[in-house]
Amino acid sequence: MATVAMVFGASLFLGWASLGAEADPQTPNIVLLLMDDMGWGDLGVNGEPSRETPNLDRMATEGMLFPNFYTANPLCSPSRAALLTGRLPIRNGFYTTNGHARNAYTPQEIVGGIQDSEFLLPELLKKAGYINKIVGKWHLGHRPQFHPLKHGFDEWFGSPNCHFGPYDNKARPNIPVYRNWEMVGRFYEDFPINLKTGEANLTQIYLKEAMDFIKQQAYKQPFFLYWAVDATHAPVYASKAFLGTSQRGRYGDAVREIDDSIGKILKLLQDLGIQEKTFVFFTSDNGAALISAPSQGGSNAPFLCGKQTTFEGGMREPAIAWWPGHISAGQVSHQLGNVMDLFTTSLSLAGLQPPGDREIDGIDLLPAITQGKLIDRPVFYYRGNEMMAIRVGQYKAHYWTWSNSWEEFNEGIDFCPGQNVSGVTTHNQEKHTELPLLFHLGRDPGEKYPISVSSLEYQNALRRISPIVEEHEKTLIPAAPQLNVCNPAVMI
Amino acid sequence: MATVAMVFGASLFLGWASLGAEADPQTPNIVLLLMDDMGWGDLGVNGEPSRETPNLDRMATEGMLFPNFYTANPLCSPSRAALLTGRLPIRNGFYTTNGHARNAYTPQEIVGGIQDSEFLLPELLKKAGYINKIVGKWHLGHRPQFHPLKHGFDEWFGSPNCHFGPYDNKARPNIPVYRNWEMVGRFYEDFPINLKTGEANLTQIYLKEAMDFIKQQAYKQPFFLYWAVDATHAPVYASKAFLGTSQRGRYGDAVREIDDSIGKILKLLQDLGIQEKTFVFFTSDNGAALISAPSQGGSNAPFLCGKQTTFEGGMREPAIAWWPGHISAGQVSHQLGNVMDLFTTSLSLAGLQPPGDREIDGIDLLPAITQGKLIDRPVFYYRGNEMMAIRVGQYKAHYWTWSNSWEEFNEGIDFCPGQNVSGVTTHNQEKHTELPLLFHLGRDPGEKYPISVSSLEYQNALRRISPIVEEHEKTLIPAAPQLNVCNPAVMI
Numbered sequence: 001m002a003t004v005a006m007v008f009g010a011s012l013f014l015g016w017a018s019l020g021a022e023a024d025p026q027t028p029n030i031v032l033l034l035m036d037d038m039g040w041g042d043l044g045v046n047g048e049p050s051r052e053t054p055n056l057d058r059m060a061t062e063g064m065l066f067p068n069f070y071t072a073n074p075l076c077s078p079s080r081a082a083l084l085t086g087r088l089p090i091r092n093g094f095y096t097t098n099g100h101a102r103n104a105y106t107p108q109e110i111v112g113g114i115q116d117s118e119f120l121l122p123e124l125l126k127k128a129g130y131i132n133k134i135v136g137k138w139h140l141g142h143r144p145q146f147h148p149l150k151h152g153f154d155e156w157f158g159s160p161n162c163h164f165g166p167y168d169n170k171a172r173p174n175i176p177v178y179r180n181w182e183m184v185g186r187f188y189e190d191f192p193i194n195l196k197t198g199e200a201n202l203t204q205i206y207l208k209e210a211m212d213f214i215k216q217q218a219y220k221q222p223f224f225l226y227w228a229v230d231a232t233h234a235p236v237y238a239s240k241a242f243l244g245t246s247q248r249g250r251y252g253d254a255v256r257e258i259d260d261s262i263g264k265i266l267k268l269l270q271d272l273g274i275q276e277k278t279f280v281f282f283t284s285d286n287g288a289a290l291i292s293a294p295s296q297g298g299s300n301a302p303f304l305c306g307k308q309t310t311f312e313g314g315m316r317e318p319a320i321a322w323w324p325g326h327i328s329a330g331q332v333s334h335q336l337g338n339v340m341d342l343f344t345t346s347l348s349l350a351g352l353q354p355p356g357d358r359e360i361d362g363i364d365l366l367p368a369i370t371q372g373k374l375i376d377r378p379v380f381y382y383r384g385n386e387m388m389a390i391r392v393g394q395y396k397a398h399y400w401t402w403s404n405s406w407e408e409f410n411e412g413i414d415f416c417p418g419q420n421v422s423g424v425t426t427h428n429q430e431k432h433t434e435l436p437l438l439f440h441l442g443r444d445p446g447e448k449y450p451i452s453v454s455s456l457e458y459q460n461a462l463r464r465i466s467p468i469v470e471e472h473e474k475t476l477i478p479a480a481p482q483l484n485v486c487n488p489a490v491m492i
Numbered sequence: 493m494a495t496v497a498m499v500f501g502a503s504l505f506l507g508w509a510s511l512g513a514e515a516d517p518q519t520p521n522i523v524l525l526l527m528d529d530m531g532w533g534d535l536g537v538n539g540e541p542s543r544e545t546p547n548l549d550r551m552a553t554e555g556m557l558f559p560n561f562y563t564a565n566p567l568c569s570p571s572r573a574a575l576l577t578g579r580l581p582i583r584n585g586f587y588t589t590n591g592h593a594r595n596a597y598t599p600q601e602i603v604g605g606i607q608d609s610e611f612l613l614p615e616l617l618k619k620a621g622y623i624n625k626i627v628g629k630w631h632l633g634h635r636p637q638f639h640p641l642k643h644g645f646d647e648w649f650g651s652p653n654c655h656f657g658p659y660d661n662k663a664r665p666n667i668p669v670y671r672n673w674e675m676v677g678r679f680y681e682d683f684p685i686n687l688k689t690g691e692a693n694l695t696q697i698y699l700k701e702a703m704d705f706i707k708q709q710a711y712k713q714p715f716f717l718y719w720a721v722d723a724t725h726a727p728v729y730a731s732k733a734f735l736g737t738s739q740r741g742r743y744g745d746a747v748r749e750i751d752d753s754i755g756k757i758l759k760l761l762q763d764l765g766i767q768e769k770t771f772v773f774f775t776s777d778n779g780a781a782l783i784s785a786p787s788q789g790g791s792n793a794p795f796l797c798g799k800q801t802t803f804e805g806g807m808r809e810p811a812i813a814w815w816p817g818h819i820s821a822g823q824v825s826h827q828l829g830n831v832m833d834l835f836t837t838s839l840s841l842a843g844l845q846p847p848g849d850r851e852i853d854g855i856d857l858l859p860a861i862t863q864g865k866l867i868d869r870p871v872f873y874y875r876g877n878e879m880m881a882i883r884v885g886q887y888k889a890h891y892w893t894w895s896n897s898w899e900e901f902n903e904g905i906d907f908c909p910g911q912n913v914s915g916v917t918t919h920n921q922e923k924h925t926e927l928p929l930l931f932h933l934g935r936d937p938g939e940k941y942p943i944s945v946s947s948l949e950y951q952n953a954l955r956r957i958s959p960i961v962e963e964h965e966k967t968l969i970p971a972a973p974q975l976n977v978c979n980p981a982v983m984i
Contacts, residue, residue: 041794045539049933050559051557051559067542247935249932294932294941302541302793302794418940420910440741440786442542442741443740444786445541445791448909449785449786449909
């Protein structure tokens, strides 16, 4: 949370540009492996009973596991915008004011997207000489001005959105797939997804894109690879070799193929001898989509509810850092982390400072990763335009609770299937701003036992939390909401 | 499940006795580490987010983890009787007919206990020359005829029951603590447990008992150590050095002290150079007691409900086999295992066969442990006198569902806090014997999504399961119930 009021202007960019021209040979490559709707509990190392992620489990054994890592929003677009800007969606515009606490994302219909005024990670890394590639799902807007190559990426293979469909291709075309500026086809047409069998070759294509890019860049200037695969987002898919191989059904097939691919990527780095100069981080964009479970959704293990909610199941993410020679093997860090930290940490790896002219919510995790330090920082749980909860240390205070509306729930849409914590998983939006619902996540990771408001523990915890919330709210300047529907303000 | 109608008589015993006199020097020692109410999800290696079991996690890394391991009953006495006899409680008498599907155990008031007609593991191991010690909780009966030294153990330090109390010591005395035949004191008196602070030194005492026994026996005849500690059973306790050290509260303190002790036991085996001739198995007697959570109860991770129930949370147990030189490091076995298998497996290690004159439910796990084989076998989920459910492969069929009565539930006793699966976690005893509720535990470990009875999958699974249930029920000869209250049949 930078508070330095430094002007982040053209002169600074020039400075970076000249640095970029002669990139420090020690500057590490950066590989961010971002999953789609994969849950905290989907990894063997996090206790998935079928233990079908041997490569991710080994990545953790060789690296550092973060059991307390979060997303910035329980939905994909805002989460990804936060990762790439280091800022909460309320600051970077990836939210809506169409309704209170409504999550929003960027389907074709949304005319909004990532603003030119935001600095994206690849845009900044370029100034330190990085070559940047995104493979997979962008999700920061469909219109030409939002194209990833307009925001710092040098290469793109993937799509602007989820692989929803098939559509009729008249009023609503299928989602396009791009190679750089060129549209090379569409899902369900040129890139088939068989909804019946679950067969699609996309993860293999995304793997090849990653491998080719790594090989191409291995001994040149540093690279940033943002590998944003989507096989675990409904409709889940896997290629033929993986279909039917999981004990967990089709969802598990998708996880197995991704796990296998990550094993191949890490092995390639080792085979090329660049593992010690490549920082790799694995995480997910939001909690498992329990509305699609079990065949199309994953596991949030002991945590409450899932995607779309600000309970732990919606926002706590699997997370592993891997960097042989810099991270000693088999570490577990209890640092509270956030996808927004990947922005600041990546800049730090590149020898850069985050922009000084704006609030940055991500922190530099390198002291935690390489020196085992614990940095005191809060985690904010936003849902749309509302700060629903905050975590400080082991305490989580809910200022609002909501699963989903009775209307949705009665139609069978359930964000917390099989779970029902009285007064917590509410179907009305319940306001607790006067006396927040407080949980101790160490003793009670499942958010089942609110701490009595009359207890000394409650009072002590709130005494610590309240000023942080007040400061946050006082300094918060919401951006113009980009994800409103039918709002002339964004229809330009 | 032996069906050989061999007479298990005196002559056979004589044969073993002579074998015992010259025990094979290759015969391994056996150490069973049995936890009390510890849940599947309490181990870091099974995904507990605070990751406070480094020694158990390392034990798994060096040995073999069993994510599909079960108890024979979701309550302590019947589970322990099953472990030591290799037989379901319905066969060894550790159940009640006082009510349908009522679990029962052995407090002081129960006059029943383990029958002389049952062969206990230590009793049989003696015939192969083993010296046997139990440290901690016996729980197979209070009366003199049930004393562990009457049933094959050579040494005992511990108590016949849980550390409930304190009692008034008039009508109801505090639970005694024994060294062999001698009562050496009582809980809360000579062995203090401070209910307010949670301080008790018992785990340290039990650790010393284990270490001394191992040192004493290290280079003599083979030994069997049954280490049945109870710090994770409410009221949970820890010694001063561990109190307040866990992120999980007092329950976590107890887990940390046990984990530390197990680390010391394994290290001692290595320091003595006997690790390759000592088979060690870690598991728990039943699922975490969610009625005591969070401060006095553990975690069943993604599984449904807890202790007392036949949902996965009540009966799936953490389990690790450790035997350097015989088990290659870092294995995960998906073998369906059961505490009763520890009986048969231990006999196998000792070169013995299980008794041939009775049904034995435990199987020899050595082919799974040392050769990675998968043995096809069912798991039966009993609650008191009723077979509530069965697992065959990944399928679990519930013939009865019940959490607890409305009466108990309305008094605040909840075996499934925060969980509510419609038609599954029922408060009435629901009979499904005509059309069992079917779950696929690979796709749905939380038992939330019953498979449609009209599906082909349901029909195929039931076609496989039904004959196994029929055969089981046909051949079942229930023993006289030992745990009835006020039943003259056991008042003798």
